[in-house]
Amino acid sequence: MTELDERKAAVLRAIVEQYVDTAQPVGSQTVTSMTGLGVSAATVRNEMSLLEREGYIAQPHPSAGRVPTDRGYRYYVDHLAGAGQLPAVERRRIVEFFSSATFVMDQLLAQTSQLLAGVTSHAAVVVGPELQAVMVRAANLVMLQPRVVLAVVVLSNGSVEKEVVAFEDDLSENDVADASARFARQFAGRRLADVAAPVGECLPDDRARAHSTAAHRVGEIVNRSCIALQTRLEQHQSEPLYVGGTSRLAAEHDAFVTTSTSRLLELLEQHVVLASLMRELLGPGLTVSIGSENTSVDLRECSLVLAPYLVEGEQAGTVGVLGPTRMDYRKAQAAVFTISQQLGRQLSR
Amino acid sequence: MTELDERKAAVLRAIVEQYVDTAQPVGSQTVTSMTGLGVSAATVRNEMSLLEREGYIAQPHPSAGRVPTDRGYRYYVDHLAGAGQLPAVERRRIVEFFSSATFVMDQLLAQTSQLLAGVTSHAAVVVGPELQAVMVRAANLVMLQPRVVLAVVVLSNGSVEKEVVAFEDDLSENDVADASARFARQFAGRRLADVAAPVGECLPDDRARAHSTAAHRVGEIVNRSCIALQTRLEQHQSEPLYVGGTSRLAAEHDAFVTTSTSRLLELLEQHVVLASLMRELLGPGLTVSIGSENTSVDLRECSLVLAPYLVEGEQAGTVGVLGPTRMDYRKAQAAVFTISQQLGRQLSR
DNA sequence: CTTGGCACTCGGTACGATTGAGTGCCAACG
């Protein structure tokens, strides 16, 4: 049950690969001519009958050929797909991309998602490293309006985080300048996460309130800015997530008869949902989630191929593609794997 | 030819509104019962025959009802649609949104595009103000790596622009710090555009090269950072453009039989193309571009409804929706108008 | 276990008949 004999495996492989190619149910004739096993169509029919009984394939209607089930794809991915190699052209394309890629994290990730979409012809998702772990290179507070301050943090990966802080009373230029200096001192050279805890350190100034209103003002500004920024980061309001090639979804439309394309587009627009979905699925290596294995109803006709990428040995983020269950898993896995490797290498340097 | 008599107009209006509602060709019966003109179906048939001869309506096939042509929609928009009022619910939704909206430009625009998409049920686009005209509130240079500097500019509207600058040799902390100070001085309190010209001012330091290598280094850093930032802004590499509700396109799919949804999604992904398209169309007030009036082939079955918004009396940007030609133009125009007004007001304060 | 043969199933296509919505035209009416 868990292992198929060699011939059944060959038949299943042929069915999967042919179906992925043509989108047509595959008959015993086609299989015999494809596999090159020295057996007749009748034999293949017997095998197919068994494969169907065990749930690896199904017929859309009684007199049609067979179509892989999710279980069939699963077996294919686990036992038959092997380690695919990307065509040389694609490989070169990827290497070239990374050799001339930008240093700025957010741009790099956005472009990577487009690259992956281009290579696989599916929608692609790239999740960036947790911001918490990144070093702060510069930080300051900028007064936008008399009662509005913008807290800006420049990170070592080149991305910039910002959050707006509103006050009830007008602030003075000087107070903000002082606060900015203290804000900078507090953040500079630390990891974002390490600044989370010391928020408390801002508080002591509350006691200085009686002492000096100016000092109090400054303390309050710094304090609230820290909190605002931290809240934002913790709530993942700004999930560093990039989606590329959404237009590919529509091109695959024929495959998505029941689940409408628009549902999938909505899902891809909801970064928070998408990110938690991916976190849930992600394993240490290549992960493939096929059709009904997905918890989300909208994804019952889709497959995800995901892989984490490592920066300096640590899992930093995820790359993945989203396509129909009828996808070229070898190619998708090869592309996701290659790009996750390259991206990790690029970010480690 | 250019003006229809009252009854023809009523017939055309009925056909447009009914067709927008039901997506079915409209027959003479339906028109008579809708309009409440005291005339029989036969009379209406005569009128329809004339309207068809003049190109306002057409029959998909000889024994079907009539469907508006692009010209018919045009007449409807120009003479019949009138000034639509948004339902109170929608109005309230918009007002509430703006009353609790963020100060930060880029977030505001992104959310506005989603709001507009939500109200109209079409894809929506918001183009932000030209960055050139915005005041710089803070600017500095941050060393990311020994040979990589990030130029960061905080604008008065709360958005942050950045550009990476790579050097051939290692830089010293001190040089970058000096450069950052000069960079800040050069930008602070000016409009971005006003910093474009003075790039030359950075140059004189070239002559100081013989004098002091350090000074030269600093000058070079500032200089190249200015140029990098300006180049980026001029080339519109970062078109401040936000697209919302792309999933609505797929929902309208039935209307887009020939032009595939995926082509439209691609178009919306290409911000540069999209922006120039909108710039080309935009007039002083509400602009509607219908089907074949669009130059782009992909848009031949779509209509655009656009309006500029004013910040302190100046045209600052554009909001618009993209939907099928068979769209509710009254509602779309009302929504685009209301939101352009509100957005302008919000940004002017 | 394999194989060729054969009956069977059923989707897809082609064809014809029927239905019904909608038109265009015309003759009559006010």
Added chain:
DNA sequence: CGTTGGCACTCAATCGTACCGAGTGCCAAG
């Protein structure tokens, strides 16, 4: 002269029938 009811006509859509062919399942023979 504009309006109207009547009527013949057109044509998409629907349905039933027949047919073809791909594909299967089963079985008996090798």
